[in-house]
Amino acid sequence: MFRSIGVVGGGTMGRSIAEMLASKGLEVRLVEKDEEHLAAARAGLEASLERQLERWAITQAEKRLILGRIHLGLEMENLSGCDLVIETVTEDMDIKKRVFARLGELLGQETVIASNTSTLSLTELAGATRHPERVIGMHFVYPTIHAGVVEIIRGLQTSDETFEKTKQFVEVAIEKKGVMVYESPGFVTTRLICLLINEALRLLEEGVASAEDIDDAMRIGYQFEYGPLEMADRFGLDSVLAALERMFREYGELKYRPSILLRKKVRAGQLGVKTGVGFFAYGKDGERIR
Amino acid sequence: MNILVINAGSSSLKYQLFDMTDEKVLAKGRVERIGLDSSIVFQETGDGREISDVSEILDHTAAVRKMLALLTHPEHGVLADPGEIAAVGHRVVHGGESFKHSVLVTPEVKREIRSLFDLAPLHNPAHLAGINAVEEVLPGVPQAVVFDTAFHQTMPPTSYMYAIPTVLYRRHKIRRYGFHGTSHDYVSRRAAEFLGRPLEELKMITCHLGNGASCTAILGGKSYDTSMGMTPLEGLMMGTRSGDLDPAIVPYAMGKEDLTLYEISSMLNKHSGLLAISGISGDMREILEAMDRGHEGARLAYDMFVYRLRKYIGAYTAAMDGLDALVFTAGIGENSPRIRQSVCEGLTFFGIRLDPARNEAASDDPRRISADDSRVEVLVVPTNEELMIARDTHALVRGAVTADR
Numbered sequence: 282m283f284r285s286i287g288v289v290g291g292g293t294m295g296r297s298i299a300e301m302l303a304s305k306g307l308e309v310r311l312v313e314k315d316e317e318h319l320a321a322a323r324a325g326l327e328a329s330l331e332r333q334l335e336r337w338a339i340t341q342a343e344k345r346l347i348l349g350r351i352h353l354g355l356e357m358e359n360l361s362g363c364d365l366v367i368e369t370v371t372e373d374m375d376i377k378k379r380v381f382a383r384l385g386e387l388l389g390q391e392t393v394i395a396s397n398t399s400t401l402s403l404t405e406l407a408g409a410t411r412h413p414e415r416v417i418g419m420h421f422v423y424p425t426i427h428a429g430v431v432e433i434i435r436g437l438q439t440s441d442e443t444f445e446k447t448k449q450f451v452e453v454a455i456e457k458k459g460v461m462v463y464e465s466p467g468f469v470t471t472r473l474i475c476l477l478i479n480e481a482l483r484l485l486e487e488g489v490a491s492a493e494d495i496d497d498a499m500r501i502g503y504q505f506e507y508g509p510l511e512m513a514d515r516f517g518l519d520s521v522l523a524a525l526e527r528m529f530r531e532y533g534e535l536k537y538r539p540s541i542l543l544r545k546k547v548r549a550g551q552l553g554v555k556t557g558v559g560f561f562a563y564g565k566d567g568e569r570i571r
Numbered sequence: 572m573n574i575l576v577i578n579a580g581s582s583s584l585k586y587q588l589f590d591m592t593d594e595k596v597l598a599k600g601r602v603e604r605i606g607l608d609s610s611i612v613f614q615e616t617g618d619g620r621e622i623s624d625v626s627e628i629l630d631h632t633a634a635v636r637k638m639l640a641l642l643t644h645p646e647h648g649v650l651a652d653p654g655e656i657a658a659v660g661h662r663v664v665h666g667g668e669s670f671k672h673s674v675l676v677t678p679e680v681k682r683e684i685r686s687l688f689d690l691a692p693l694h695n696p697a698h699l700a701g702i703n704a705v706e707e708v709l710p711g712v713p714q715a716v717v718f719d720t721a722f723h724q725t726m727p728p729t730s731y732m733y734a735i736p737t738v739l740y741r742r743h744k745i746r747r748y749g750f751h752g753t754s755h756d757y758v759s760r761r762a763a764e765f766l767g768r769p770l771e772e773l774k775m776i777t778c779h780l781g782n783g784a785s786c787t788a789i790l791g792g793k794s795y796d797t798s799m800g801m802t803p804l805e806g807l808m809m810g811t812r813s814g815d816l817d818p819a820i821v822p823y824a825m826g827k828e829d830l831t832l833y834e835i836s837s838m839l840n841k842h843s844g845l846l847a848i849s850g851i852s853g854d855m856r857e858i859l860e861a862m863d864r865g866h867e868g869a870r871l872a873y874d875m876f877v878y879r880l881r882k883y884i885g886a887y888t889a890a891m892d893g894l895d896a897l898v899f900t901a902g903i904g905e906n907s908p909r910i911r912q913s914v915c916e917g918l919t920f921f922g923i924r925l926d927p928a929r930n931e932a933a934s935d936d937p938r939r940i941s942a943d944d945s946r947v948e949v950l951v952v953p954t955n956e957e958l959m960i961a962r963d964t965h966a967l968v969r970g971a972v973t974a975d976r
Contacts, residue, residue, distance in 0.1 A: 284629065306582075306606055336830060337838035340811075427831065 283393070283450050284308065287360035288367050289380055291322025291353070293517060293555065294397055294423060295369035300329055301425040303350040304339070305455050310352045310359050319353055326351060328566055333426075361387055365450065367419060369397040372523050377401060378409040385410030393443050395419040399471040400527040403436035403464050414440035417447050422470055423516060430458045432468045466531040467524065474512065475524050475537075481509035482540035485560075492560045510560040511569065513543075514553030522547050572968075573597065573655055574961045575642075578662040579701025581693065582606055584634045588642060588649065588656070589961040597649040598642060599957075602634040610634075614641045622647040631697075631704035639708065658713045659705050660964030662753070662956065663698045664803075665691035666718030668744060673721065673963035676702055676714040684716070690744070690801070715964040722752030725793040730890075733800075747805075749797035751779045751901075755787040756794075757959045758900045758952040763792070765937040766896065766948060774891045776884055779954065780910070781901035782810045782853070786880065788887035796890055798883055804839060807883065808876050810853030813843035815879070848872035855903045855910070877913040884914070888921060896948040897923065905953050906933075911940065915949060922946025 418434025496508020553559030600614030798806025
């Protein structure tokens with residue numbers, strides 16, 4: 282069973298995954314590209330755990346214990362002893378390929394390399410390493426501490442052993458439901474949720490209802506924790522746009538074409554929770570202000 | 572015959588090695604912080620040798636290996652060879668309705684313990700990890716499991732049923748189980764021995780007051796009712812657990828504070844009780860110190876703790892239509908004369924009269940703290956769950972050996 286886990290990238294997903302793994306008692310090595318991003322990741326982890334504490338989810342002692350299990354660093358070499366490395370860098374094929382090539386050189390043949398990509402081809406990523414059979418997809422849903430599902434994606438060359446080890450890890454060590462999916466842009470979760478968000482944006486564009494009312498209707502009507510627009514704000518509007526564009530390109534169907542409003546928001550730098558403004562406004566700890 | 576008793580927690584493993592010819596403790600120790608590179612081990616032997624060490628212990632199997640290394644240590648150990656361990660007894664918190672007695676470990680027993688994970692998510696998985704670790708490191712050594720719930724399986728339905736749709740009992744086994752059974756069982760027997768009266772004739776209330784606290788009405792030696800419920804959250808106020816509360820508070824607080832199930836459960840288990848009311852600590856010793864300094868929160872926490880315990884003693888006296896003996900045990904029960912006095916002060920109408928000097932006297936033996944003219948005997952009986960587990964394990968193993976022949 283994987284015991285020491287590496288996480289490459291300390292953005293929204295990387296942090297969330299690291300925190301979830303550490304809270305399950307696993308040792309985590311988180312690698313960022315520079316000091317600035319590292320500091321942001323550290324601050325983000327502390328703020329998130331502080332929120333958990335305020336909500337009585339953890340105790341002061343548990344907070345210290347969880348933070349103590351997350352080792353942050355700048356050097357990919359720190360990952361060499363890991364049993365599993367999860368890549369969570371920007372959703373860009375070239376950047377991810379470079380990371381995979383580097384991981385392929387650094388890590389022993391036994392180490393499983395997983396990507397948290399939601400839309401990119403795993404087979405192509407695996408091709409960047411010398412041992413594509415140990416490459417797999419692990420697509421977490423944000424926030425990973427609450428979302429009890431992980432999509433496990435098999436690339437063309439992923440070995441049965443890699444798949445079994447990963448599934449075992451997901452279901453036993455981190456106690457989440459592992460859903461097996463085949464390589465396809467957006468898999469199940471991203472494909473369905475992005476379409477819902479895109480359609481909500483079109484409703485807003487067409488003036489059918491206010492952002493507030495669209496979210497209330499879905500939240501209350503269908504028991505969503507957040508409405509589709511707040512969900513988009515929490516994912517990051519740039520991430521939603523990137524996912525839609527990728528699916529639009531891959532499938533060629535109009536339903537995936539990102540709404541104009543989404544493009545405008547991203548151009549304006551209103552990316553949601555991470556910039557404080559999206560369709561709604563947020564405080565520095567991610568709590569909704571209005 | 573040497574019996575090793577193990578209490579495996581999620582990140583700790585406590586153990587005691589007994590020589591059952593005279594029930595003497597040969598050695599006891601603990602491994603803490605399992606899963607970290609700075610795990611701590613500590614062991615002391617019956618003749619006063621101590622050893623401690625910090626090293627990397629990543630799982631229960633490694634912890635069991637380390638424990639055996641200490642027990643057979645040439646200088647600090649007590650055994651020449653691990654083969655001198657005849658059997659291993661494990662404490663298991665939840666035995667559900669499946670286990671009314673201690674049993675030897677078989678694949679079916681392990682399956683059953685696993686099926687009870689939902690009822691004791693913090694404890695049973697760790698116990699099973701301990702059992703599996705021993706199986707791996709000491710193959711062929713018989714193992715027994717002793718359940719915290721087993722003693723309370725004698726409760727009548729009037730005590731164990733909740734007044735909610737019975738389909739929940741049938742489908743999900745939602746009922747009162749009670750905990751600390753091994754301790755309540757042990758101290759009630761010891762109390763009867765001490766009093767020189769047959770257990771079968773006694774009406775007794777045992778108060779196990781530790782970090783977790785429960786009290787049990789014991790009628791004729793059998794558990795008749797107990798304060799902990801389906802989980803160890805119900806009943807008395809505890810260090811960080813709320814004890815009894817209006818169940819409607821749960822959905823109300825969840826709605827008002829936008830809490831998840833996990834968060835509300837953590838709030839009631841880890842952020843409530845003495846800690847919540849005092850605002851300083853869940854440890855009764857610290858509460859007492861703060862109270863002496865005039866801390867109001869600590870005073871309220873203390874008063875609530877005592878008041879709630881007294882209500883239970885009153886209720887159980889009514890439940891059994893009388894009371895012959897009131898027994899205090901576990902950390903707070905054995906070591907805090909002040910708590911015992913506060914509890915008993917309000918129970919004079921039962922005919923309870925404490926002898927202040929006897930109450931103050933410290934001892935490791937069972938003792939009477941009531942006055943000679945008290946109509947109810949009040950006792951302090953130090954608990955010894957490990958010995959109880961060792962005895963059960965010993966009896967089971969001897970039974971198995973006999974049956975084999």
